[in-house]
Every structure is written in C-alpha cells, then in structure tokens.
Amino acid sequence: MTIKFGLIGGGVMGEALLSRLIARGIYQPSEVIVSEPLSARQGFLQQKYDVNVTTDNGLVFTEATEVVFLAVKPQVFSAIAQELADIITIEISPLVISILAGVSLNQLEAAFPQLPVIRAMPNTPATVGAGITAICLGAYTSAKHQQIAQQVFSAVGEVVEVSETLMDAVTGLSGSGPAYVALMTEALADGGVAAGLPRGIANQLALQTVLGTAKLLQESKMHPAELKDRVTSPGGTTIAGIAQLERSGFRSALIEAVKVAAQRSQELGK
Ligand SMILES: NC(=O)C1=CN([C@@H]2O[C@H](COP(=O)(O)OP(=O)(O)OC[C@H]3O[C@@H](n4cnc5c(N)ncnc54)[C@H](OP(=O)(O)O)[C@@H]3O)[C@@H](O)[C@H]2O)C=CC1
Ligand SMILES: O=C(O)[C@@H]1CCC=N1
Known part of the structure; x- marks a missing residue:
C-alpha cells in the first residue's frame, strides 16, 4: 500500500x-x-x-x-x-x-x-x-x-x-498551558491535604473541580469573572481564598508565565 x-x-x-x-x-x-x-x-x-x-x-x-x-x-x-x-x-x-x-x-x-x-x-x-x-x-x-x-x-x-x-503567544498559552493547569491541579490537591483531606480524595476533588469548571465555562459560555462572582458569597469562604490568591500574585504569575513562555518560543527559533 x-x-x-x-x-x-x-x-x-x-x-x-x-x-x-x-x-x-x-x-x-x-x-x-x-x-x-x-x-x-x-x-x-x-x-x-x-x-x-x-x-x-x-x-x-x-x-x-x-x-x-x-x-x-x-x-x-x-x-x-x-x-x-x-x-x-x-x-x-x-x-x-x-x-x-x-x-x-x-x-x-x-x-x-x-x-x-x-x-x-x-x-x-x-x-x-x-x-x-x-x-x-x-x-x-x-x-x-x-x-x-x-x-x-x-x-x-x-x-x-x-x-x-x-x-509564539499561542505556544506560551495553549502549548505550554497544560503544564500550568497540571501544576495548579496538584497544588489544589496539596491544599486539600494541608487542610486535612486524605490524598486520594483531595486528588479526586481537585481534578473534578478543574474539569467541571472548564466544562461549565465552555457549555454556558459564561465569562470566567461571572463564574467567580457566582461562587463568592459575601463574607464567605471563596472571597477569603481569592483575597489570598491576589496577595500571592496568582493572576500576575499566570500572565507572566504565558509571556515568558512566548519569549522562550521566540528564542528557540533563533
Ligand atoms: N510536549 C508538548 O506538550 C508539545 C510539544 N510540541 C513540540 O513538539 C516537538 C516534540 O516534542 P515532544 O513530543 O514533547 O518531544 P519528545 O522528545 O517526546 O519527541 C521527540 C522525538 O524525536 C526523536 N528524535 C530525536 N532526534 C531525532 C532525529 N534526528 N530524527 C528523528 N527523530 C528524532 C526523539 O527520539 P529520542 O528520544 O531517542 O531522542 C523523540 O522520540 C517539539 O518541537 C515541541 O516544541 C508542540 C506542542 C506541545
Ligand atoms: O515546552 C516546550 O517547549 C513545548 C512547546 C509547547 C509545549 N511543550
């Protein structure tokens, strides 16, 4: 053939x-x-x-x-x-x-x-x-x-x-992105373990949370900011968690990661 x-x-x-x-x-x-x-x-x-x-x-x-x-x-x-x-x-x-x-x-x-x-x-x-x-x-x-x-x-x-x-920007975002999401999933599970969950359950909760959130965003076509607003009850747990993420520079860390990976893609072509 x-x-x-x-x-x-x-x-x-x-x-x-x-x-x-x-x-x-x-x-x-x-x-x-x-x-x-x-x-x-x-x-x-x-x-x-x-x-x-x-x-x-x-x-x-x-x-x-x-x-x-x-x-x-x-x-x-x-x-x-x-x-x-x-x-x-x-x-x-x-x-x-x-x-x-x-x-x-x-x-x-x-x-x-x-x-x-x-x-x-x-x-x-x-x-x-x-x-x-x-x-x-x-x-x-x-x-x-x-x-x-x-x-x-x-x-x-x-x-x-x-x-x-x-x-190069695509490479920094979706090409490299699965590694960032994997890192985040692992860290979420680690947080669960730190808060007292058994490892197996923490892994399952973290993975399904990432998967379910992605599916919800995709199927509902909701803006991520709207979903975040829906999860955050006034004076509740989520806003406390988000405030800590902001203090730790979570969003800026992701933005910079994509930018640096895009720059690295440019360098690889030289
Ligand atoms: N991994 C990813 O998430 C993504 C990767 N890419 C791109 O895909 C490409 C491959 O990445 P990835 O699959 O991860 O890398 P791998 O190292 O897994 O695959 C590369 C393969 O090429 C073989 N190879 C090495 N030299 C030669 C040669 N001279 N002739 C033929 N084959 C050779 C390697 O063999 P050996 O192991 O024996 O050296 C290996 O099996 C990269 O250019 C990367 O930028 C793009 C998108 C996503
Ligand atoms: O890390 C890399 O260079 C390759 C390209 C995108 C994902 N993996």
Missing part, C-alpha cells in the same frame, strides 16, 4: 497524533512511516500501531506522498534540515507540517524549498482528543493543504487558524 503519512520523531506529541489518526481511520497503519532514532522506541511504535518504522528521515520524505509531520525537538531542527538537504527535490512534494516550538515558516521554507509548509502548535490534551491546535499556512500551500491540516488536527481536538505573528 502507498505510504501517505510520514512522521519524523515518534515521541510524546508524535505518538499522540499517530494514535488518534490511526484510531479514527484517517490513515491505515500500512500508510504510515515513522522515523525514530531509538530502536526500543521504534519497536514499541511498530508493535502498538503496526506502522512502518525506520531510522532514515530521508526515507520518510521520499516515501510519504501526502504529509511529512515534523515532531522532533526544535534543538535538532537544523541538523535534520542539513541531513535532508540533498533529498528535497521538486519530484517530491508532500505537505510538511511542523509542530516545533519557535521554528518559523521562513526557517521551514528555507529548509524545504518550494514545499508546502504549515506551522502548527498543538497541545498534550491531543492525546485524548481534547487538544487545541493553532495553524498558520506557508507561502506554497493551497486550499487542499489547509484541508489536510484541518483533518489531521481535528482528529485530536479543536483547530484555529492564526497569523504567524501570534504563534
């Missing part, structure tokens, strides 16, 4: 994408090739998903007819671009989708001359189909390429299209 989808880098995000694309039947396992340096990881991916595996990134480019998906760390991008320089010819024209933080369309188009390129930023909830991905289109893309990217990322959650100037 023809190989349609090539993945370079079968790590956390590569596997998240791969698993959903196969589970949803968007690509058959035999239509997929994954390039991975570690043989143990290769074996794992081959056994779990029944896909073709290789250590040869060039083979991924020459075999995949529809999409080559780049999911390596930004720090190895220039080495990979050099390695592939002789392979990129006008005879091959897959859509290149990169999820590398900070790596710009200019850099991608310089590495893959004349090829259609899409820069994207998904996030880890993609693993359970609850991700959100921002995409921006390169100069050689067509409506067909946009449609392919929409289909690929819709398999793992929501998709938004943004201008490239916003991609």
Whole structure:
C-alpha cells in the first residue's frame, strides 16, 4: 500500500497524533512511516500501531506522498534540515507540517524549498482528543493543504487558524498551558491535604473541580469573572481564598508565565 503519512520523531506529541489518526481511520497503519532514532522506541511504535518504522528521515520524505509531520525537538531542527538537504527535490512534494516550538515558516521554507509548509502548535490534551491546535499556512500551500491540516488536527481536538505573528503567544498559552493547569491541579490537591483531606480524595476533588469548571465555562459560555462572582458569597469562604490568591500574585504569575513562555518560543527559533 502507498505510504501517505510520514512522521519524523515518534515521541510524546508524535505518538499522540499517530494514535488518534490511526484510531479514527484517517490513515491505515500500512500508510504510515515513522522515523525514530531509538530502536526500543521504534519497536514499541511498530508493535502498538503496526506502522512502518525506520531510522532514515530521508526515507520518510521520499516515501510519504501526502504529509511529512515534523515532531522532533526544535534543538535538532537544523541538523535534520542539513541531513535532508540533498533529498528535497521538486519530484517530491508532500505537505510538511511542523509542530516545533519557535521554528518559523521562513526557517521551514528555507529548509524545504518550494514545499508546502504549515506551522502548527498543538497541545498534550491531543492525546485524548481534547487538544487545541493553532495553524498558520506557508507561502506554497493551497486550499487542499489547509484541508489536510484541518483533518489531521481535528482528529485530536479543536483547530484555529492564526497569523504567524501570534504563534509564539499561542505556544506560551495553549502549548505550554497544560503544564500550568497540571501544576495548579496538584497544588489544589496539596491544599486539600494541608487542610486535612486524605490524598486520594483531595486528588479526586481537585481534578473534578478543574474539569467541571472548564466544562461549565465552555457549555454556558459564561465569562470566567461571572463564574467567580457566582461562587463568592459575601463574607464567605471563596472571597477569603481569592483575597489570598491576589496577595500571592496568582493572576500576575499566570500572565507572566504565558509571556515568558512566548519569549522562550521566540528564542528557540533563533
Ligand atoms: N510536549 C508538548 O506538550 C508539545 C510539544 N510540541 C513540540 O513538539 C516537538 C516534540 O516534542 P515532544 O513530543 O514533547 O518531544 P519528545 O522528545 O517526546 O519527541 C521527540 C522525538 O524525536 C526523536 N528524535 C530525536 N532526534 C531525532 C532525529 N534526528 N530524527 C528523528 N527523530 C528524532 C526523539 O527520539 P529520542 O528520544 O531517542 O531522542 C523523540 O522520540 C517539539 O518541537 C515541541 O516544541 C508542540 C506542542 C506541545
Ligand atoms: O515546552 C516546550 O517547549 C513545548 C512547546 C509547547 C509545549 N511543550
């Protein structure tokens, strides 16, 4: 069978994408090739998903007819671009989708001359189909390429299209955001334990509070400030907790975290 989808880098995000694309039947396992340096990881991916595996990134480019998906760390991008320089010819024209933080369309188009390129930023909830991905289109893309990217990322959650100037901000917010929310969930549970709850119950209460609040905000379309007002009884417990969060700079800490992560994304592209 023809190989349609090539993945370079079968790590956390590569596997998240791969698993959903196969589970949803968007690509058959035999239509997929994954390039991975570690043989143990290769074996794992081959056994779990029944896909073709290789250590040869060039083979991924020459075999995949529809999409080559780049999911390596930004720090190895220039080495990979050099390695592939002789392979990129006008005879091959897959859509290149990169999820590398900070790596710009200019850099991608310089590495893959004349090829259609899409820069994207998904996030880890993609693993359970609850991700959100921002995409921006390169100069050689067509409506067909946009449609392919929409289909690929819709398999793992929501998709938004943004201008490239916003991609670092997206990375600082939704790309890195799952880690901030995980940290907050852990801290909420720790607070519960400090207040006397058993660990298991504290974890369950913290997790369902985060999940339920997100669901309520999404389904009701309520502004977060309105929800906060609804929870705070005059002279009650919540306003006491919020006053402490404000004294500790909670909101400003989150704002600064997103800004610093966006700056780091910019630096990674240099
Ligand atoms: N994790 C996240 O939440 C998100 C990550 N991203 C972006 O996704 C990319 C991948 O991140 P993530 O999945 O977390 O990282 P991982 O380290 O889990 O995955 C990268 C994979 O690439 C492999 N690899 C390393 N060098 C090469 C090479 N020369 N050729 C082929 N494969 C190679 C690694 O193998 P080995 O382990 O053997 O080195 C590893 O399996 C990054 O660019 C990141 O910016 C984007 C959105 C969210
Ligand atoms: O931490 C990182 O660099 C990557 C990009 C977004 C999430 N993880």
